[in-house]
Amino acid sequence: MVRPLILAALLCIATFARAEGEKFPVLKLGANVYSNVTVLSVSATDIYFSHQGGVGNARLKLLEPSLQKQFHFDSAKALAKETEQAQANALYAQEVRLAPPPRPKAAVAAAPREPPAPEPLPANGLSANSFLNQPAPELVAEKWVGDAPETRGKFILIAFWATWCGPCRGAFPLLNQLQEKYRDRLVVIGISNESESDIRGMTEPRMDFYIASDPRHRSATALGVRGLPHALLVDPHGIVRFEGHPGLLDGVNLAPLFDAFGG
Numbered sequence: 001m002v003r004p005l006i007l008a009a010l011l012c013i014a015t016f017a018r019a020e021g022e023k024f025p026v027l028k029l030g031a032n033v034y035s036n037v038t039v040l041s042v043s044a045t046d047i048y049f050s051h052q053g054g055v056g057n058a059r060l061k062l063l064e065p066s067l068q069k070q071f072h073f074d075s076a077k078a079l080a081k082e083t084e085q086a087q088a089n090a091l092y093a094q095e096v097r098l099a100p101p102p103r104p105k106a107a108v109a110a111a112p113r114e115p116p117a118p119e120p121l122p123a124n125g126l127s128a129n130s131f132l133n134q135p136a137p138e139l140v141a142e143k144w145v146g147d148a149p150e151t152r153g154k155f156i157l158i159a160f161w162a163t164w165c166g167p168c169r170g171a172f173p174l175l176n177q178l179q180e181k182y183r184d185r186l187v188v189i190g191i192s193n194e195s196e197s198d199i200r201g202m203t204e205p206r207m208d209f210y211i212a213s214d215p216r217h218r219s220a221t222a223l224g225v226r227g228l229p230h231a232l233l234v235d236p237h238g239i240v241r242f243e244g245h246p247g248l249l250d251g252v253n254l255a256p257l258f259d260a261f262g263g
Helices: 065-070 075-098 166-181 196-200 218-223 251-261
Strands: 023-029 032-042 046-051 054-059 155-161 186-192 210-213 230-234 240-244
Touching: 155 166, 155 218, 155 251, 166 186, 166 251, 196 210, 240 251
Parallel strands: 155 186, 186 210
Antiparallel strands: 023 032, 032 046, 046 054, 155 230, 230 240
């Protein structure tokens, strides 16, 4: 079984089943208009939904009063949740600042200097909520299409994709190469919101990495994925070290991340 990527409890998304599955031919949220909308979940602060162009989310407090009522918005509960999340973020940031530096390894003659931490890679037009240098949310694989990976002690590169997404398929050769070249340090996982049969029906291009089906959009919702492809690299401690288009990652970019965060 794949170990879960654990997000601190105060940062977990609390969903309410009462709105799940509700459909709208058209849904207007501020200046944005979405068609073929299906509500995936509603928290105290946000609505998460799929639409003709992918998946999205919106703050309930910014909706029109009629929609707030429809989604059972409670301003007091929302404020309490936002305060709780802000406190959790502040606590995590404080823990990072106060954490003692790692114990130095045994001294050796002419020991090389520790390499500086690499600069974050550009997000390349980030199409999801940002979790960079934060704990990754819990990601759920409802069904593995093939074998399930063993991720203990490894970096995990998670790529969100779909069979109809040309740029996603264009990234597969690179993902195949990364899985093969760094199999001792890296596990590449592709997550699609499509069914297992739809995924198996796509035979080209070849996928030599691990594939998961998540038809209920739970992983995409947890990350707020709004466009494809989207990828994130999680270090062995569960912290996100890269997010953005998977095409930005290659051996040159991965090596410094492995060195800096693999201990």
